[in-house]
Amino acid sequence: MAFIDKLARAWKANNSLVCVGLDPDTSRFPESVESQDEPIYEFNKAIIDATHDLVCAYKPQIAHYAAESAESQLESTIAYIKTTYPDVPIILDAKRGDIGSTAQMYATEVFERYAADAVTVSPYLGFDSFEPFLKYKDRGVILLCRTSNAGAADLQDLMVDAMPLYEKVATLAAQKWNVNGNCLLVVGATWPAQLAKIRGIVGDMPLLVPGVGAQGGDVEKLVRAGQTKAGTGLIISSSRAILYASSGDDFAQAARRETEKLRDQINQHRAVLS
């Protein structure tokens, strides 16, 4: 099943727009997890088991694995989700971007080695740099548009063609680049006004929205600004606030409580519940 359809089914089945970011930080693991052979995998497995019925996606962020030489635990994590909870789509947050021949290598890494359902990519190098990803028609390709960090404004707010660069990226994505219907955008939860502008440009295109929780994005504002008429269209991602809700052995139960709280908080402001 194509990523976009898998996502739509997960929104509905779990009545949730929440995506849990799997950003393992071993220094924040409980002792009982840290002492295991594959601590990252064990931590993720516990989080996934505790939250799978409350989410529309999981989003492992690859730097957290690469910094620890833990590629194999990323592979095991993704394989575990695919085997145990096959209806939950997996977004590999990798923000790749390179020229065509190398972009193909990155697409092989993300879609074949890790078998992710979707990936985040940077638009700076232009269309031919993400075309190799878009050719995997059953996968999602999520272009950075307006990111959640303070420095986002440095380039993304520069005015081009009478609009800020991030709106230009949204316009190109909606009108030109989405040739296979598998293109999405990243828009930080910290910018509800910009999110509303982007929603106006891209129609029903799903948006990945990181930045609630630790980064402080306001849930009500972002849901009102970003949802589609159907009350969906958003993949609202939280990582640290969920993963490290408790530093004790009850971390998975605490993660479930936080995920449920975020889901319910989001659902209060949705136009239509699925």
Place this chain on the structure above:
Amino acid sequence: MAFIDKLARAWKANNSLVCVGLDPDTSRFPESVESQDEPIYEFNKAIIDATHDLVCAYKPQIAHYAAESAESQLESTIAYIKTTYPDVPIILDAKRGDIGSTAQMYATEVFERYAADAVTVSPYLGFDSFEPFLKYKDRGVILLCRTSNAGAADLQDLMVDAMPLYEKVATLAAQKWNVNGNCLLVVGATWPAQLAKIRGIVGDMPLLVPGVGAQGGDVEKLVRAGQTKAGTGLIISSSRAILYASSGDDFAQAARRETEKLRDQINQHRAVLS
């Protein structure tokens, strides 16, 4: 020694602006290499042994390793260069870019796990996204400015503040972002006119110039456009044209011949030889 100084020494010691891109493609390896236990490492080792006195840097492109689950062979390759030819700097071509806390994880990957002397990063997310890299003052941080691919124009040529975006990036890098003196830029060899503009903006800042060889950049034009008054300032990278100059068992000797040819061709047009 800081990357910038190591680079300047290598320019001079080997009288060369050539960087060999270590982009292993196992499907193009000779049978005798392909059949070994660590084919990528063996291939790289042979290339490095054959070219180390002709180059100013090596540039492994990480996707070529990640697509093959060959992170350990990338580690071995870098360790081999550091041990055997410690004067040759290593640029890890990874084009990373993410928000601050995750950027730190990528910096750990690149500068601690792989111990690279320099890295390529994307500027799309703004200053705070590459600040964690810049804080490693003895390493080089090479921002994408005008890339070698055809699609580069999609965003990089958009006019902002009466200049194309790539010139804005060069201006910000030269005037604002280079707080620790370890910032460089990527400018494709395929765009000599843009290279000249960028050289005018950034003074003596070194530029990484990929795109000669397989991508067709014109050596004379790029050297004339990009060199500093001292006849340096450029890291001219070629990968496929050198690595796959021969598909037989003489691939390393053929790589040496191609590297020497490119070095001499470049040196013909340098203002001052070191």
